Amino acid sequence: MKDAKVIELEEVAIRFSGDSGDGMQLTGTLFSDASALLGNDISTFPDYPSEIRAPLGTVGGVSGFQVQFGQKQVHTPGDFAHVLIAMNPAAIKANAKFMNPGGTIIYDSDSFTEKNLKKANFTTDDPFAECKLVDYFKIPVPISSLTKESLKDFGLDNKSVLRSKNMFALGLVCWMFNRPLDYIEEFISTKFAKKPVVVESNIKVLHDGFNYGYTMQHMTPSYIVHPANIENGTYRNVNGNHATAWGLLAAAEKSKLDLFIGSYPITPATEILQALAERKDLGVKSFQAEDEIAGIASAIGASFAGNLAVTTTSGPGLALKSEAIGLAVMAELPLVIVNVQRGGPSTGLPTKTEQSDLMQALYGRNGESPVVILAASTPSDCFWYAFKAAKIALERMVPVILLTDGFLGNGTEPWKIPKMADLPSISPRIAKDAASFNAYKRDPEILARDWAIPGMPGFEHRIGGLEKNITGTVSHDPENHQVNTEIREEKVQRVVDMIPKMELCGDGDGDVLVVGWGGTYGHLISTVRELRKEGKNVSLAHFNYIKPLPENTAEVFSKFKKIIVCELNLGQFASYLRDKVPGKEYHQYNKVKGLPFTVNELKQSIYKLLED
Amino acid sequence: MSDLRYNIKDFKSENEVRWCPGCGDFAILNAVQRTMVNMNIPREKYAVISGIGCSSRFPYYMNTYGFHTIHGRAAAIASGVKSANPDLNVWVMSGDGDSMAIGGNHFIHLIRRNINLNLILFNNRIYGLTKGQYSPTSDRGFKTKTSPFGTIEDPFVPGQLVIGARGTFFGRSIDGNMKLNQQVLMEAAQHNGTSVVEVLQNCVIYNSGIHSAITDPLHRADRQLMLEHGKSMLFGEENEKGLVFEKGKLKVAKIGENGVTIDDILVHDANEPDPGLHLALINMQLPDFPVAFGVIRSVAAPVYDVEMKAQIKHIQQNRKITCVDELLNSGNTWEVTGNEPEEQECPNFELK
Numbered sequence: 001m002k003d004a005k006v007i008e009l010e011e012v013a014i015r016f017s018g019d020s021g022d023g024m025q026l027t028g029t030l031f032s033d034a035s036a037l038l039g040n041d042i043s044t045f046p047d048y049p050s051e052i053r054a055p056l057g058t059v060g061g062v063s064g065f066q067v068q069f070g071q072k073q074v075h076t077p078g079d080f081a082h083v084l085i086a087m088n089p090a091a092i093k094a095n096a097k098f099m100n101p102g103g104t105i106i107y108d109s110d111s112f113t114e115k116n117l118k119k120a121n122f123t124t125d126d127p128f129a130e131c132k133l134v135d136y137f138k139i140p141v142p143i144s145s146l147t148k149e150s151l152k153d154f155g156l157d158n159k160s161v162l163r164s165k166n167m168f169a170l171g172l173v174c175w176m177f178n179r180p181l182d183y184i185e186e187f188i189s190t191k192f193a194k195k196p197v198v199v200e201s202n203i204k205v206l207h208d209g210f211n212y213g214y215t216m217q218h219m220t221p222s223y224i225v226h227p228a229n230i231e232n233g234t235y236r237n238v239n240g241n242h243a244t245a246w247g248l249l250a251a252a253e254k255s256k257l258d259l260f261i262g263s264y265p266i267t268p269a270t271e272i273l274q275a276l277a278e279r280k281d282l283g284v285k286s287f288q289a290e291d292e293i294a295g296i297a298s299a300i301g302a303s304f305a306g307n308l309a310v311t312t313t314s315g316p317g318l319a320l321k322s323e324a325i326g327l328a329v330m331a332e333l334p335l336v337i338v339n340v341q342r343g344g345p346s347t348g349l350p351t352k353t354e355q356s357d358l359m360q361a362l363y364g365r366n367g368e369s370p371v372v373i374l375a376a377s378t379p380s381d382c383f384w385y386a387f388k389a390a391k392i393a394l395e396r397m398v399p400v401i402l403l404t405d406g407f408l409g410n411g412t413e414p415w416k417i418p419k420m421a422d423l424p425s426i427s428p429r430i431a432k433d434a435a436s437f438n439a440y441k442r443d444p445e446i447l448a449r450d451w452a453i454p455g456m457p458g459f460e461h462r463i464g465g466l467e468k469n470i471t472g473t474v475s476h477d478p479e480n481h482q483v484n485t486e487i488r489e490e491k492v493q494r495v496v497d498m499i500p501k502m503e504l505c506g507d508g509d510g511d512v513l514v515v516g517w518g519g520t521y522g523h524l525i526s527t528v529r530e531l532r533k534e535g536k537n538v539s540l541a542h543f544n545y546i547k548p549l550p551e552n553t554a555e556v557f558s559k560f561k562k563i564i565v566c567e568l569n570l571g572q573f574a575s576y577l578r579d580k581v582p583g584k585e586y587h588q589y590n591k592v593k594g595l596p597f598t599v600n601e602l603k604q605s606i607y608k609l610l611e612d
Numbered sequence: 613m614s615d616l617r618y619n620i621k622d623f624k625s626e627n628e629v630r631w632c633p634g635c636g637d638f639a640i641l642n643a644v645q646r647t648m649v650n651m652n653i654p655r656e657k658y659a660v661i662s663g664i665g666c667s668s669r670f671p672y673y674m675n676t677y678g679f680h681t682i683h684g685r686a687a688a689i690a691s692g693v694k695s696a697n698p699d700l701n702v703w704v705m706s707g708d709g710d711s712m713a714i715g716g717n718h719f720i721h722l723i724r725r726n727i728n729l730n731l732i733l734f735n736n737r738i739y740g741l742t743k744g745q746y747s748p749t750s751d752r753g754f755k756t757k758t759s760p761f762g763t764i765e766d767p768f769v770p771g772q773l774v775i776g777a778r779g780t781f782f783g784r785s786i787d788g789n790m791k792l793n794q795q796v797l798m799e800a801a802q803h804n805g806t807s808v809v810e811v812l813q814n815c816v817i818y819n820s821g822i823h824s825a826i827t828d829p830l831h832r833a834d835r836q837l838m839l840e841h842g843k844s845m846l847f848g849e850e851n852e853k854g855l856v857f858e859k860g861k862l863k864v865a866k867i868g869e870n871g872v873t874i875d876d877i878l879v880h881d882a883n884e885p886d887p888g889l890h891l892a893l894i895n896m897q898l899p900d901f902p903v904a905f906g907v908i909r910s911v912a913a914p915v916y917d918v919e920m921k922a923q924i925k926h927i928q929q930n931r932k933i934t935c936v937d938e939l940l941n942s943g944n945t946w947e948v949t950g951n952e953p954e955e956q957e958c959p960n961f962e963l964k
Contacts, residue, residue, distance in 0.1 A: 101944065101946075132944055133944075134943045134944055135943040135944045231948070231951065232947075232948050232949050232950070232951050233947075233948060234941065234945050234946070234947055234948075235945060235946050235947070235948055236940070236941075236943060236944060236945045236946075237944070246936065246939065246940060249936050249939065250936045253935065253936045258696065260692065260695070260696050262692055279933075279939070280923060280924045280927040280928070281927050281928055281931035281932070281933050281934070282933065282934075282935070282936070282939065283924055283928070284924075285695055285696065285920060285924070287691070287692065287695055289688065289721075290688075290717055290718065290721040291717060293685060293688065293718075294685070294688035294691070294717070294718055294721065297681070297685040297688035297689045297691075297692065297718070298688050298689065298691050298692030298695065299692055300681070300689055300692065301661070301679075301688070301689035301690055301691060301692025301693040301694075301695075301696065302692040302693065302695065302696035303692075304659075304679050304689070304692075304693055305659070305692070305693045305694075305696035305697040305700065306696065306697060307696040307697075309692070309696070323682055324682060324685065326682075327681060327682050331679070416948075417940045417941055417945065418940070419937065420935070420936050420937045453697075454656065454657070454658075454659045454677035454693070454697065454700050455656055455657060455697060455699060455700060456656060457654065457655075457656040458656070459656070459677075460655060460656055460675055460676050460677050461677065461678070462625070462627075462671050462672050462674075462677075462678035462679070462680065463678075463679055463680070464671070464672075464678075464679060464680025464681060465664075465680060465681060465682050466680060473626075473627060473672075474627075474672065
């Protein structure tokens with residue numbers, strides 16, 4: 001299931017579709033040419049309507065243009081489209097069968113009127129449900145009205161204005177896939193050289209479409225394609241943010257606790273808050289806070305009050321939550337903090353992916369402030385690691401940071417649906433005996449305290465951010481602080497008994513061990529697999545458990561001649577390994593372009609290491 | 613009156629109270645404990661949440677559930693506590709630095725949401741725990757260690773923020789006035805929604821006497837207007853003075869002078885939704901006016917934690933998805949059959 005073969009965005013098929021008068025052929029051609037100029041290999045497929053003069057808005061009148069582009073050689077325009085740009089409801093109907101499961105649909109919401117739905121023979125007001133496109137990622141954009149607004153000062157008639165709406169769609173798609181506009185501008189300028197107003201108006205709309213994508217922070221849709229031979233079972237598509245939300249719901253159900261999410265919207269993590277806000281049917285208490293700090297603060301309050309409490313954010317938000325994470329460390333309350341990483345520092349690259357919050361998660365707080373850190377590695381396993389994060393938090397009374405990233409959060413993949421019965425149990429440490437209860441009395445083995453929840457008679461106690469003694473009384477005793485500081489660290493280290501040993505992909509010894517963590521898994525495993533096919537003695541150690549590290553990490557590392565740590569930052573995990581698993585030489589391959597790795601660049605860096 | 617028969621000792625924790633001798637906080641602690649004795653609510657239902665500051669040590673002295681959190685965030689943490697479990701009786705203890713400065717955002721949003729909890733704002737107009745810097749409620753020109761030549765900024769009036777944030781309950785009290793404290797706190801506790809009680813509190817070390825112009829027993833009758841819902845707004849030794857509304861403004865009038873009779877004096881209506889007059893009462897200050905005390909505003913409005921619970925209940929009545937298995941299998945799914953199980957070259961990440 002995890003053997004991802006072809007990696008997202010190395011090949012993407014986009015289909016432009018609308019009425020035959022909507023200019024879809026031109027739009028598709030321009031996008032293809034712009035892609036080719038960027039160095040992408042492309043393959044295109046124009047799909048004209050069979051009836052040249054079919055009535056407007058009907059399925060018969062739909063005109064489409066599909067382009068597949070990729071880093072490597074692309075041989076076909078793609079059997080199925082990953083992204084559909086639909087200018088009207090008929091385009092949805094005509095193309096539903098050509099959509100890749102879980103794909104993205106961008107549509108002109110202005111054209112989804114009752115009249116147009118009828119023309120396309122829809123019987124309800126939900127064309128997506130009728131076409132079984134429920135799980136697809138849908139982006140409604142009022143293309144017609146935005147185009148009108150864009151051109152209101154040009155003095156053009158309505159018909160001429162609407163003729164430019166394809167340029168709005170084109171600009172938007174160019175933003176999503178990082179295509180520069182200069183080639184398209186030049187084309188328009190040359191083609192309509194004799195009609196300056198047409199040139200000016202089309203370029204204006206093109207830019208407005210591009211800027212709309214920028215302003216709305218529309219993400220680049222990303223995909224992972226799996227090999228044909230997958231396990232039997234029931235499948236669905238899921239992206240990382242939904243998988244995270246559902247993993248938390250699963251943990252709430254297993255632990256028999258209410259789920260509370262306190263969060264503030266932030267790209268690219270917002271979708272988790274939305275996905276949970278939608279689940280009032282499962283009793284989720286969603287609290288959209290006034291800021292990032294209130295997001296985590298309300299979650300800490302909910303944890304104190306006995307809920308499974310979660311806060312979700314991205315890098316800048318994690319920075320704002322730092323002090324409160326320290327409170328959760330000190331109060332020893334269960335808490336899950338999800339950080340969907342994006343390019344930083346500061347506002348950085350909000351819609352682009354990066355792995356540069358690792359050090360922040362590990363060390364970005366005042367004092368000795370240890371937390372458990374997990375990282376998901378594919379969109380669907382965000383489910384498992386969200387579940388596991390909650391299990392560790394609840395059973396060990398400790399805050400857990402789950403690191404995902406923009407690439408995983410928005411990336412979609414087919415997922416074999418798990419059964420709740422197959423998931424491990426979760427046993428929150430609810431206090432049982434009031435007579436022997438003390439706020440900071442610990443289990444001698446795992447060092448976790450018990451969880452006494454307001455409303456439980458006889459357990460009344462006080463906790464807080466000040467250092468405490470065992471009863472919960474404030475203590476400034478030097479020895480007590482030393483002991484407690486060590487205990488809080490040791491408590492996190494003992495979580496090692498809840499995590500599996502590191503298992504390698506490939507042989508247990510060899511020339512090069514590729515080390516990665518989190519969302520780069522798909523690219524790293526593809527790289528290692530290709531190298532092994534070429535006869536190279538290379539294996540992969542991919543980490544989902546960052547703190548604590550799997551028990552056998554040093555042992556695994558010792559069996560290889562060379563180790564290369566590949567990550568989308570300047571070497572944060574490599575630095576951490578130098579500290580925690582010392583005595584080895586860690587080579588690095590790093591990239592901070594806001595983009596995922598490519599298999600090719602990874603292979604080149606490993607070839608070099610094999611040669612040296 | 614209490615079935616539970618608590619006495620004040622039941623609410624005192626084992627911790628020694630460590631405020632400075634003579635601190636106004638002692639009286640407030642006493643008033644809160646007395647209020648709780650009288651509320652007829654099981655002790656384990658109380659959660660006392662505080663931020664940082666002298667007043668925020670409060671939870672340690674209460675034999676209830678307590679959480680001493682971080683600077684400014686008590687309102688946000690308490691919002692989570694109450695939303696997670698609306699059955700709890702939640703109290704927030706906060707100071708003018710905690711709620712008006714670092715926690716200002718949480719303060720106004722708590723009030724805007726109208727979460728059913730009680731926030732006591734200990735207003736001593738100084739930073740005491742950090743030893744004497746001006747606070748957001750210090751007067752312009754006030755000299756402290758961080759304003760050696762006087763501040764060049766105007767203070768917040770807490771009640772104005774409460775009204776500005778669409779507050780449903782605002783009361784004002786004085787640390788040393790036990791009767792007034794208990795009366796206001798009890799009404800605050802019984803109010804459905806966010807109740808803010810500003811207590812003029814004396815910091816005996818760094819700002820002693822800051823409220824004495826108002827609180828000095830010598831002038832009490834002339835400088836304090838004790839508001840009671842449904843009663844005329846009278847003050848003075850003989851209740852000879854009162855408030856009238858003239859040309860769109862409040863004015864102090866003397867009964868018997870210029871033909872003013874008791875019938876001309878405004879009657880306090882704390883339940884009036886229009887906040888205009890409440891704001892005018894909040895704004896009154898010496899020397900032209902007495903300072904208003906008691907419950908200034910108490911109006912009904914939807915309560916966040918009640919609404920949250922009700923919305924979940926409502927959605928669940930007609931829900932199609934009742935458990936996670938159903939959720940995961942909703943939407944577009946497909947079956948894969950006929951594939952031979954393949955030896956996995958890589959460990960399965962899911963089941964770890």
